[in-house]
Amino acid sequence: MARVWLVTGASRGLGRAITRTALDAGETVVATGRSADAVRDGLEGYHDRLHALALDITDAEAARAVASETVKRFGSIDVLVNNAGYAELGFFETFTDAAIRRQFEVNVFGTMNVARAVAPHMRRRRSGLIVTISSVSGLVSNSGGSVYSASKFAVEGWMEGFAEELAPFGVRSLLVEPGMLRTDFMDRKSASFGGIDIPDYAEAVAQYRSFVEGANGNQPNDPKLLAARIVALASQVETPARLLFGNDATQWAGAKIDKLREEIAQSADLG
Template identity: 45%
Template structure:
């Protein structure tokens, strides 16, 4: 692999899953801000138009984040070519609908590789470069399903819960080095996420037809009608990174804000209802 470069303009971004959806929108927003983008995708040819429009500030590279053996080489080449990596965006992902009992080991492990082990490997590989410069930012694309869950997406939420737990601790570890961590929790945005060629579904068990049927139908109906605007999401992410006090979590979309707010209220109410039990399990003094 070889990256053709000149002098980097602005910040240097490494964005995974950059060929479409949030990845593409974030790349476009970074370019509009005058920055330089290394756009990683399984099919980098899908980025030919972006490279043609910004030949001096975009490099499209082939990367499947589940191939963790390739991550070190990619990061080393980006760092060598530009001298730094200012922002890592772990965005590559996809959906999976299926009840817990319907989800196979392979489906769960494949999704965990994509949403957790791949991003974790990228974080570990990028951090030495950021620590050396004592600056940088790591953007973790999670989901409203990374803070709460519902029937039909146990595997998807499990992977995002894992990413959020990892990232919450990570933020505390790297803050002394001047490195920010931003967990992004979108709702339904108008990307290809719910498309029939993108969204995966586990084999159905008749026992769950009444429970998951409405979930599957709702996901299919969402495709192309999602309320969220990816360009506005990308602008919000850049604004959060540039804020004097960046948030740890950034919820995006009215649907995500409503669902997460309701989940937090319910969790608080449940805790208070059972707090006397929680506090009654220590040894008697």
């Protein structure tokens, strides 16, 4: 029996790949983006089971309306993929307060808006899966990624606790932590750089911008493979709490774990 998926940020990148993969598996997908037309344009040929809706996830009322419309039309939301987001890439002091707040408004509070709209339905049914697209940057932070990582660290902490709150009601959670995916995530449609010029950081910022521009389109990990992994896991009775994807992600996370162990041991030595 086909399930009903609700996917945010479905107009391109990983969201589009997940939507297409779920549709290919015979599922029904309510795919959202800031422009419903952009969602449809990227997913031609699926119109019998694809239902595109406009959604700005920072609008809590709009998120509730989409969830309500989905349940009313299809009877359920079996899988929520909280995918929409973007990256503020650059050095912390080069960002305005408004830019940092916008990062959290979308990546954290927007993601919460959608989960808050869908979770009551899943609790009532005592069934459902919430897939939250985080990042290995939600586990590891580096220079140039402090603001983006801060938003993803927040998502990780929130969803880790929220998952425990939902588990007694049969609602499962999957936190997805990809490494660098070969999408347009690092182009100017998804990534934004700080606009404050600080001479002390000028050389480092230039090097970082060069790295990002060179990496865009050349990232090592295939989003189609990740989409297939997510759709396959959604069919399983037992779902892991986390999915690290990509050799880069596992290496960075492993190095972080080793570092934490060292720091814990050093703290213990201090008595």
